[in-house]
Amino acid sequence: MFAQRKSCFLDNHDLIHLAFSGELLTTKEARRRQLTYDKLVSGSKRTSALLVVREHLPSGNACLRINIDATRIGNVARFINHSCDGGNLSTVLVRSSGALLPRVCFFASRDILKDEELTFSYGDAGVNPNGSKCFCGSSCCSGIMPSEHT
Numbered sequence: 001m002f003a004q005r006k007s008c009f010l011d012n013h014d015l016i017h018l019a020f021s022g023e024l025l026t027t028k029e030a031r032r033r034q035l036t037y038d039k040l041v042s043g044s045k046r047t048s049a050l051l052v053v054r055e056h057l058p059s060g061n062a063c064l065r066i067n068i069d070a071t072r073i074g075n076v077a078r079f080i081n082h083s084c085d086g087g088n089l090s091t092v093l094v095r096s097s098g099a100l101l102p103r104v105c106f107f108a109s110r111d112i113l114k115d116e117e118l119t120f121s122y123g124d125a126g127v128n129p130n131g132s133k134c135f136c137g138s139s140c141c142s143g144i145m146p147s148e149h150t
């Protein structure tokens with residue numbers, strides 16, 4: 001998808017079950033790093049991989065927030081790009097017995113072809129109209145990458 005950027009592809013037909021791993025941050029530290037990354041990334045070829053996941057109660061209120069930064073330490077999931085059409089992966093919080101925190105896992109949301117790029121939705125692009133340019137190429141691309149105020 002990107003000439004200079006890394007992406008993630010499926011090279012077999014196994015069911016996708018991949019956890020996003022990285023440094024677990026406090027919200028204060030996530031906000032501090034996001035400001036640093038915004039400055040470093042704009043206008044350069046560097047990318048960041050700070051994922052903020054909120055778990056919501058049925059009422060709609062957020063009850064758990066997890067900040068995982070795979071920019072320096074992480075696994076292959078840090079190369080999964082955003083797609084405005086929702087992509088082919090869904091994120092699910094998976095709880096293992098005895099674990100304090102859930103894991104953020106990716107599951108296939110539809111059949112995925114061999115060599116197809118893996119993508120998911122990073123969020124709502126409408127949140128930040130000044131976000132960076134989106135190159136997902138989907139027919140419903142908003143042209144702007146989702147980027148929330150962390």
Ligand SMILES: C[S@@+](CC[C@H](N)C(=O)[O-])C[C@H]1O[C@@H](n2cnc3c(N)ncnc32)[C@H](O)[C@@H]1O
Nearest residue numbers: 005006047048049078079080081082134135136
């Ligand atoms: C988790 S990383 C994904 C891997 C990244 N492409 C790389 O080369 O390291 C997230 C970063 O990738 C870039 N990215 C992901 N999806 C994109 C898209 N649809 N359009 C433009 N840039 C994208 C952005 O710079 C974003 O901050």
